[in-house]
Amino acid sequence: MIKELTVNLGERSYPIYIGQGLLEEVGAYFEKHGISKASPLLIVTDSHVAERYLQPVTDRLKEAGFQPVSHTVQAGEKSKALSVLEEVVTTCLEAGLDRKSTVVALGGGVIGDLAGFVAASYMRGVRFIQIPTTILAHDSSVGGKVAVNHPLAKNIIGAFHQPEFVLYDTSTLLSLPDREVRAGLSEMIKHGLIWDAEFTTWCEDNADRLTGLDPEALQYGLYKGCGVKAAVVSQDERENDLRAILNLGHTIGHALEAVAGYGELLHGEAIAIGMVGAAMLSVQLGNPEEIHTVTERIFRKFGLPVRIPAHYDTDAIMTAMMHDKKFKEGQMVYIVPTEIGKVEINKNVSAALVRDVVERLKQED
Ligand SMILES: NC(=O)c1ccc[n+]([C@@H]2O[C@H](COP(=O)([O-])OP(=O)(O)OC[C@H]3O[C@@H](n4cnc5c(N)ncnc54)[C@H](O)[C@@H]3O)[C@@H](O)[C@H]2O)c1
Ligand SMILES: O=C(O)C(=O)C[C@@H](O)[C@H](O)[C@H](O)COP(=O)(O)O
Numbered sequence: 001m002i003k004e005l006t007v008n009l010g011e012r013s014y015p016i017y018i019g020q021g022l023l024e025e026v027g028a029y030f031e032k033h034g035i036s037k038a039s040p041l042l043i044v045t046d047s048h049v050a051e052r053y054l055q056p057v058t059d060r061l062k063e064a065g066f067q068p069v070s071h072t073v074q075a076g077e078k079s080k081a082l083s084v085l086e087e088v089v090t091t092c093l094e095a096g097l098d099r100k101s102t103v104v105a106l107g108g109g110v111i112g113d114l115a116g117f118v119a120a121s122y123m124r125g126v127r128f129i130q131i132p133t134t135i136l137a138h139d140s141s142v143g144g145k146v147a148v149n150h151p152l153a154k155n156i157i158g159a160f161h162q163p164e165f166v167l168y169d170t171s172t173l174l175s176l177p178d179r180e181v182r183a184g185l186s187e188m189i190k191h192g193l194i195w196d197a198e199f200t201t202w203c204e205d206n207a208d209r210l211t212g213l214d215p216e217a218l219q220y221g222l223y224k225g226c227g228v229k230a231a232v233v234s235q236d237e238r239e240n241d242l243r244a245i246l247n248l249g250h251t252i253g254h255a256l257e258a259v260a261g262y263g264e265l266l267h268g269e270a271i272a273i274g275m276v277g278a279a280m281l282s283v284q285l286g287n288p289e290e291i292h293t294v295t296e297r298i299f300r301k302f303g304l305p306v307r308i309p310a311h312y313d314t315d316a317i318m319t320a321m322m323h324d325k326k327f328k329e330g331q332m333v334y335i336v337p338t339e340i341g342k343v344e345i346n347k348n349v350s351a352a353l354v355r356d357v358v359e360r361l362k363q364e365d
């Protein structure tokens with residue numbers, strides 16, 4: 001069964017289609033959304049995804065009369081870089097993409113963010129389609145944040161550029177390595193922790209089904225997670241306020257990714273540690289101890305890391321954190337859980353308190 005959600009953004013509203021086997025019908029979805037057959041379209045993908053899914057997607061699109069060309073980057077976070085963006089743009093030019101062309105992201109969040117930024121910047125913006133193939137990408141394919149990394153800061157060169165639609169074929173998830181499955185589920189749990197206590201409990205109770213890729217559990221979890229993301233983005237597309245809650249765990253998490261060297265800790269792993277840190281911070285601010293114990297228990301149940309490797313340098317983490325895009329006009333901003341399923345945007349957290357949490361995350365077990 002196909003589930004459908006809408007991201008409500010006025011004239012830029014778009015659907016998210018979730019179901020098994022949707023890639024078989026990829027040509028029909030492109031036709032339905034009026035994608036040009038007269039201009040070439042570019043599929044951006046990575047080396048792992050290309051092995052399994054590039055040829056079938058290309059074949060289906062050609063059969064339907066489209067003109068697909070492709071660019072395959074090396075799998076992994078290091079491909080979210082300006083140098084790689086330039087290479088993809090070279091392919092756009094060599095293949096003759098014009099302003100009626102579409103850029104298609106076929107892959108996980110790295111590909112979605114990279115291809116999306118190509119779409120946002122090539123000829124000052126062309127159409128974009130998200131075809132997510134990881135669990136984590138239920139988050140990254142929705143909402144229009146696209147970016148590449150700088151060695152000093154995550155996602156610091158980017159734009160907001162919404163896709164035409166999101167085509168989520170859940171059968172692709174069956175080939176994901178176990179570590180990627182667990183890292184992807186970290187963002188699903190985040191969607192529960194920020195918005196929906198009942199969904200958080202459901203995730204915890206269904207940890208084995210989710211990590212075991214049970215199709216029914218997966219489709220439900222992805223639908224709920226995408227639903228939270230769509231609801232938040234629909235209310236605050238450009239993160240003027242509410243959207244910042246989607247950043248739970250990311251202030252510490254992004255700093256860890258940059259300090260470790262992109263790719264050592266997966267994004268979902270880094271933010272799992274960050275969410276445990278946010279829960280510790282919450283308790284320090286006077287909220288119930290249960291917020292920390294429950295949060296940590298859930299991430300442990302999913303086999304995700306909950307501590308910062310001891311050799312990571314605290315000063316370097318604190319410096320990297322200062323590049324967080326939520327920090328403005330000299331004011332630090334942290335997303336702090338106030339109960340399970342609710343968070344606040346807190347502008348009164350001192351650097352000393354955060355440093356203390358980072359130290360505790362490095363020591364306690
Ligand atoms: N834009 C956003 O709103 C947003 C939200 C969350 C995360 N992100 C970004 O997403 C990135 C992480 O995304 P990710 O975890 O999907 O990483 P990823 O894109 O690197 O994919 C993870 C790994 O799985 C492989 N893979 C992908 N699909 C596969 C499949 N179906 N079968 C087998 N292997 C497959 C990839 O080749 C890669 O090795 C980070 O850069 C993060 O910053 C962005
Ligand atoms: O969509 C958002 O907004 C998010 O914060 C979702 C995050 O999971 C995601 O990692 C996002 O890329 C982080 O955004 P950033 O603005 O902190 O780079």
Ligand SMILES: [Zn+2]
Nearest residue numbers: 187250267271
């Ligand atoms: Zn994230």
